[in-house]
Amino acid sequence: MIEIKNLHKSFGTKKVLNGINLTIPDGVTYCIIGRSGCGKSVLIKNIVGLLEPDEGEVIIDGYNIHNLERKELFKIREKFGFVFQGSALFDSYTVYENVIIGLYERGVRDPKILQSEATRVLTAVGLLPDPEEVGEAAFQNEWKILRDKMPSDLSGGMRKRVGVARALVGKPSYIFYDEPTTGLDPITSEQVDNLIASLAKKLSITSVIITHDLFSVVKIANYVALLEDGNLHFNGEVGQLRHSTDPIVLEFLERYKTKVV
Template structure:
């Protein structure tokens, strides 16, 4: 379980987070929504340690990250897979290299180990056949050498998800996984997210402003507004909310 407690963050005079409180229960999928620029990415960057709070705390599995030493922090970060906004693959690296780069840099140099991990995560995102056999081997040989520019937007996103699955994370954080994708591809990525949550029992945090995604994947939806959590509840509760801020958001983003 991750608990975010009274998180504050400003950049210069600009207050972005002004006391965010949020609990993400283990084994569930939480969607975080809110207007563009409201601080969604800033919030999750605190969870993965890319930003430090001005005030407040994050409790991971009962332990404050402020009290963790370097090693504990490293162990916690290792439990999190992060799917960046826009996939963030390295254009000059092929699929194999993009997926195992982190493992390699952390000391795994054995080609066999790297290959089997890459195949495992590519199977998990349905880019390779499930069964071990000649077909898998053939498709792997073709796929591994492809560059991001050889892939469609949806496939690049899948590779980004596969990379986040390396090392068996307990948490996966997706930053706007369907932004920029067409509706059909968006739905496929939503299905993948829902599928992974069930299949490998991860806890997922999905940042989105796609209300359709919320319906597809969320157990809980939390809405950020003016630096705080405006609403937390089920998608059904969200849809029936009479809160004017929620209503305005629903009106603006439904389509």
């Protein structure tokens, strides 16, 4: 479980987070929405320990992560997978190298372990077929073709899948997606949304998704928090969003309606 208590963060005189309280129970899909520049990425970076809050606490599975020694923090971080904004693949690395980099950095060198983890996650995201369905020989064939591809050989949707595969390495309990569909065409966006939803179900992983796309929220989230001016103007079940009377929420929903028509 993730518990965020009274989180404050400023940059210079600019207040970005003004006392955020948010609890993310295990196994749910939580969307954090809000307009560009409102502080969504800053919030997520505070949750995973990439930024230090000015005030407040982030408690992951009972541990206050900003009080931890480096070594303990790294241990907690192993519970997290991130899918960064854009795909953030290393252009000069192959698909295989991009996927296993986290394990490699943790000191894993056994090629058997690295390969079996890479094929497991690439199968999970649908870039490799299920070996039980196609047979071992066909599977190995596909794997040989995929492993040495470079990011520039892949479509935007495939790059995103590689980014998700990389986040799943090491079986994290939590996966964070920062604007996973921004910059993708509508069809690819829908595929990515479906992937996020199916992974959440298949792996019972807790998913936290930053987005400004209300279409995605309605389709995949159980809970949603709307951030604006450093505060949460809504925090609750997705179905309750339309009952909100908060003017900021109404404005957001209004814009969404305009987009639908």
